[in-house]
Amino acid sequence: MPSRARVASLFVALSFTACGGAGGSSREPSMAGGDTAASRGRAGADIPPAGPPVRVDCGDFSTCAIAEGGSVRCWGRDKKGELGDGGGPDRSNNAAVPGLGRATALALGSEFGCALQDDKKIRCWGTGRIANDGKVHQRARATEVSGVDGALDIVASGLIACARTTSGVTCWGGEPKTIGTPPSGAFSQIATGFTHACGLDDKGGISCWGTGDWAPRGSFSKPPITGAKYVATGDRHACVITRDNKVACWGQNDAGQLGVRADTEGHKKPVEVPGIDGIVKLVAGESATCAIDGNGTVRCWGGNSEGELGLGKRSSDERPTKLSSVAQVADVCLATTHGCALTKDAKIVCWGGNADGQLGDGSKDRKLEPSNVRW
Template sequence: MALIGTLMMPAAATGAATDDPPARLAAGNAHTCVLDGGGRAFCWGYNYQGQLGHSGTANRARPIAVRTHAGVVLAQIAAGDGHTCGLAKNGRAYCWGDGRLGQLGHGGVADQRIPAAVKGPAFTRITAGDDHTCGLGGDGRAYCWGSGEYGQTGTGDLAGRPAPVAVKGPAFTQVSAGGVHTCGLARDGRAYCWGNGVYGQLGDGGAANRPAPVAVRGPVFSALAAGRYHTCGLGRDGTAYCWGEGTSGELGDGGAMTRSRPVAVRSPAGVRFTTLAAGSGHTCGLAGDRRTYCWGEGGSGELGYGGRERRLTPVAVKGPAFSQLSAGDSHTCGLAGPRAYCWGEGQYGKLGDGNVAYRTVPVAVAPAKG
């Protein structure tokens, strides 16, 4: 059923705490998805592996409805490289798209062009990396599935998992999957990371891969955001910290160095963040002044300030006040009231505005079809 006018999504209050509303917007590698107010999923962009979930493989430059099972109402959406996952209100997870490494969690390694049920427990949150997926169980344990090549599933080995397995770590209140690593926030505010660590993105002071969680050598956090090769955390005072790959300025500390421990983002005077989103080579955050700031790689316009230069410290996005953000590979999207906006690289139609042009400032996502 087509939506009339704009994509209608309820506005969500921002907040740094782990009781933030579930993500209703997800920017993947080359595709983007959103949930409307009725729990229906819509996706757009690259679709070779079926990550748009409508049974075909054609790319789409504007939203198209995901063919969810009858009666399934989604509460959260997550997008990886070639796959997408949704979390239903009853805690059941569904995934679709590229399944060759087990990242769909249905017990096999076949692609799925429409959602397939994950063979696992009920989840309260779900997150997707490049080729792996993780969920937070109601028992506070983290579960991961898919590629384990670098230890990103946290099982203590490098084996792939076609269905959810428990992470060998403490109870978590949040879990965030990066490109080939994962991080979790424990109840005491300590952060733990596992998987690929060659750029220091695990934050333990080294550059080794870790197949099980290791503690981040930093302050206590209220939220985490894992990007492709870097990670960021939100301090309880609103200060943002980042670590890992920094050559594009994605750490926001004013330099372009890789860091194996958290460093404070050099925010504008008086700015305190409430939400962070980490992408491939850039990072964005919502601030208490209701403005959005981005930093890092800007060559595709993904920083949203109107130019295409990288920025080593946060720069204000030229757009409306957003309630949620999601950073992908060379593009960023946000929710402002009932509307979705995207900016950056438009290849494959991943900005959802009906064409494939680059956009250096936010543009509204086109009305959905299907």
């Protein structure tokens, strides 16, 4: 199966040819890890001072976090403008994204990022159909998303982003036929994969939309689930927190991402993940899954070829294993080759692939165990 990076680059290249071009701006100089005038850019006066981190999200090869004051700070790959500064060299130290107000939620895709601001508007940056305006943007700075009013939350992964609003769900980022149409009705929570999304309804049922097996009549789009409390989806699998705070997953399991021995079946019915209980938060990466329990303990399973599970080794697949080197975790994110955790004492640690500086520790060395982010 082609890597996310190759698929995303090909998709954007083809879309750009079809559309005939789109916006973006030239890159201003930036200083990694500091709020100099250069790094603040045009909207420097609007960037709140950086406090301790309160949210973190992983893009394919970049990472961003929201600081207590509402500013967004990013690090990692910047070839496609993923760091919000118009594109440039990769950064292994964080710097603020210019042109944003106070952010309350954050979501990263393959080559773009988005922030929900306290005025309920969403601004996105990077490369792709990031603004819901019919254009393919190249290395764009923060740009307001069209047609999304009253946003309550935002999620993104791969090519697409979706916002839950007071009137329903709006998705953008790929061709309309790639995104599909969200089912009618209200969702209390949504999650996105590379080219699909899933929503949790008020009865704890799940509906998915997008392409292939995740299309409305696809094999994985309507699993026999009720009473679910939370949903997360990777590229080819999805998981829920069940009514009794356990985890059940369905979809492909070639890397053990369902929490059981890897196989080549397509699991239409959810499989309960063994040894997992008391779960309060769940995330899914490309082919991996992590869960946080009520004590702040993280357990991860699935693909680990780049050390993206943080277990101190690389392997083709892993059964649920405790991330023993990190405790009291408040939030966690997974992407293609890396993961990050935010602890309850406001520290960020990251692990896995680091060729683009996405671990934020000042290096580009792979880390098989969590490494402290320079904040």
